Amino acid sequence: MPDSHAAPDPAELIRAVAAGETGALRRLYDAQGSRLFGIALAILRDRDAAADALHDAVLKVAARAAQFDPARGEGAAWLGAIARNVALDLARARGRETLSDDPALGDAAVAPEALDRLAAAQQHGRLRDCLASLEARNRESILLAFVHGLSHAQIAARLELPLGTVKAWIRRGLLRLKGCLA
Amino acid sequence: MIPSDPEALDALAAEHVLGTLDAREAAEVARALPVNPALREAVAHWEARLAPLSDLARPEPPPAALWDRIEVSLADRAMPAPVRPIRVAPLWKAWAVGSTALAAGLAAFMLLRPAEPPRMMTVLLTSRDQPAWVVETEGGGLRLASLNPRPVESGRVQQLWALPPGATAPISLGLVPESGQVSVAPGLVRPEPGMLIEITLEPPGGSPIGRPTGPILFIGNLTPARSS
Structure with missing residues (x-):
């Protein structure tokens, strides 16, 4: 775990990239590359594809850095969203919708202790508590979608549930989460 | 079709952030985001709510x-x-x-x-860095669309200007209509990368001296658009 006191603030790095400071993008890559590669890898489960995703994400970050607004959210979240969206688009292009399951996923993803890692960052404790209050399969569906980029159909196959049920659950789970976090 | 009903819009934003939309739906949302402030707002909220979940992905050094x-x-x-x-x-x-x-x-x-002229675009920002206008090149000219139309101070007008890189004085591209849509003919302007586009507040009929006299309301810098 990087020491949060020593780690450069992502928002500050994004600002430096936007200002065109020499070496700023490299500093941002050094500070955030592993986290962003991890996000893409969890979704794509293929190192080459995840590398493609990080490549595209870093170019997007360089092009859009000036649009980052610290008043609207944290730098780490902004970077994470860009990496996720690039990886999801790539997963879609690779025919995510037609896959029924992926043996490379394993079980570790939705193990209960994964949620405890959330609480390590204190401000995230609330989200963890709200997730914990959801029904187990609701929670699992949401994590499989967000962290692993699974489609409705893939989640349905994995949880051995009808597609319509999964869609309704996810919708309901998101609504509960919104109410709980409000 | 992006719903206008707030609940349906919020549900769509949630699934967009969650990543469960299929390719067609996701592309539709991506296209709508720059021009639909309500959708943008809802997506931003969901990003903020769910962002901590990305910490569940194990960090891994890239190749x-x-x-x-x-x-x-x-x-x-x-x-x-x-x-x-x-x-x-x-x-x-x-x-x-x-x-x-x-x-x-x-x-x-x-x-x-x-x-064919290269495609360029920019987003004009307010003095508080809020996106306000999307500017795109179109057939050798420019097209502007307001992201968030708001009334102009009464008794004043908005005037559009372009400052080519290296130039010292901006060129007037005309007054900005209330509709929030502007098309600038190719003859008036030759868009090029690095060109500043700005909108200033001016007296009725526009600046009397051919140069901006009022405060800059929105400003942006034309850059080549990605072809992807």
């Missing part, structure tokens, strides 16, 4: 060679738009001897054909 690849791509992008390939080589080969003059004439003709 060592990846940074070099990124640098190459960055350098490619920084270069001026490549000249469009001109297919004269096969002609030269076919007419190896003889018709040289004709071929040269043909090549010159092809070179003289105007290349």
Whole structure:
């Protein structure tokens, strides 16, 4: 775990990239590359594809850095969203919708202790508590979608549930989460 | 179709952030985001709610060679738009001897054909860095669309200006209509990368001196649009 006191603030790095400071993008890559590669890898489960995703994400970050607004959210979240969206688009292009399951996923993803890692960052404790209050399969569906980029159909196959049920659950789970976090 | 009903819009934003929309739906949301403030707002809220979940993905060092690849791509992008390939080589080969003059004439003709202007765009920001207008090149001119139309101070008008890189005085591109949509004809402006586009607050009829007199309300810098 990087020491949060020593780690450069992502928002500050994004600002430096936007200002065109020499070496700023490299500093941002050094500070955030592993986290962003991890996000893409969890979704794509293929190192080459995840590398493609990080490549595209870093170019997007360089092009859009000036649009980052610290008043609207944290730098780490902004970077994470860009990496996720690039990886999801790539997963879609690779025919995510037609896959029924992926043996490379394993079980570790939705193990209960994964949620405890959330609480390590204190401000995230609330989200963890709200997730914990959801029904187990609701929670699992949401994590499989967000962290692993699974489609409705893939989640349905994995949880051995009808597609319509999964869609309704996810919708309901998101609504509960919104109410709980409000 | 992006719903206008707030609950349906919020549900769509949630599934967009969650990542469960299919390719067609996701593309539709991506297209709507720059022009739909309510959708943008809902997506931003869901991003903020769910962002901590990305910490559940285990960090992993990227491949060592990846940074070099990124640098190459960055350098490619920084270069001026490549000249469009001109297919004269096969002609030269076919007419190896003889018709040289004709071929040269043909090549010159092809070179003289105007290349399609590169697409450029920018987002004009308020003084508080809030996105307010999308500007795109269109058929050699410019097209502007307001992201968040709001009333202009009474008794004043908004005037649009362009400042080409290196120039010292901006060119007036006319007054901004209430509709929040502006088209600038190619004759008035030659969009180029680095050109500043700004909207200022002016007295009725526009600036009397041909240069901005009021405060800058919105400003942005034209950059080449990605083709992807």
